[in-house]
Amino acid sequence: MTSSNPSPALPDVAYDRAAAARSLDWVGMRRVALPLCVADEGGQPQRVPAWADIGVDLASAETRGIHMSRLYLLLQDRLPVEPLTASSLRALLRDCIDSQSGIATTARLGLRWEQLLKRRALASGNAGWKSYPVEVDATLSPSGAEIVLAFGVEYSSTCPASAALSRRANADAFEADFADDQAPSRVDVHAWLGSGRGMAATPHAQRSRADVRVTLRNDVDALPLLELVDAIEAALGTPVQTAVKREDEQAFARANAENLMFCEDAARRVAAVVSTSPRVARFDVTVSHFESLHAHDAVARVTGVVG
Secondary structure, three states, rough: OOOOOOOOOOOOOHHEEEEOOOOEEEEEEEEEEEEEEEEEOOEEEEEEEEEEEEEEEOOOOEOOOHHHHHHHHHHHOOOOOOOOOHHHHHHHHHHHHHHOOOOOOEEEEEEEEEEEEEOOOOOOEEEEEEEEEEEEEEEEEOOEEEEEEEEEEEEEOOOOOHHHHHHHHHHHHHHHHHOOOOOOOOOHHHHHOHHHHOOOOOOOEEEEEEEEEEOOOOOEEEEEEHHHHHHHHHHHEEOOOOOOOHHHHHHHHHHHHHHOOOOHHHHHHHHHHOOOOEEEEEEEEOOOOOOOOOOEEEEEEEEOOOO
């Protein structure tokens, strides 16, 4: 037999008076796991595993706490099904603020995931998948919305100084081997260049990474990840590869010889791309060359305002 009396309302202590009156800058959750709906290379939605940091300010100094479950449920209801765009982020942040019933004025959402992009081989016609770390940091406050897109691009960097020293060592080896021959034949020179003696030294190269953060313009809706990654990899000239046959490896070696880079050179190349993008308002670029010569890394950073 069921009771005719309604269930009593459960207590909600979040609205209790705080022991010490003070507003808080940020209250929320970190590393909330969820599937995220993002666009693939063809612009079609796909789900990827992601982690979210979500929080609001506690502007009401005397209110004890926020309702975290409301933020959590908003993330779970929206992000797995709604394609991630600037407008969907702004709407979600507005609803996060509204869910707190007047005690919050600002919301911030951080998202992290790995984006798989298919990359073509340099010469063989093969292809493979490469993973790019991506972050989005979105804030909505009384002064407006700000959306920051961050990602990493890995590439190879061959040292220009080491290349110059290697060329000199090769020239010296040639001079030594042909000292008694005033006019070596084309056949002899070709055979020498193809032998072990034809490479007396090799320049050092290393895997490197460009970490890029761009603040998007207010009129941008689609996140320009693929567009920026493609442009940066083209500017650097030596992105790390996926599928590699011998002809691809040779093409990669040629690309490195054509794109000798100090970290300063790489930073300028990346900055040249993002500073001319019509989607970007501000940028912050850090390139790191994980040295094979030294035990330390070579790093360069450049920031700027676009327009």
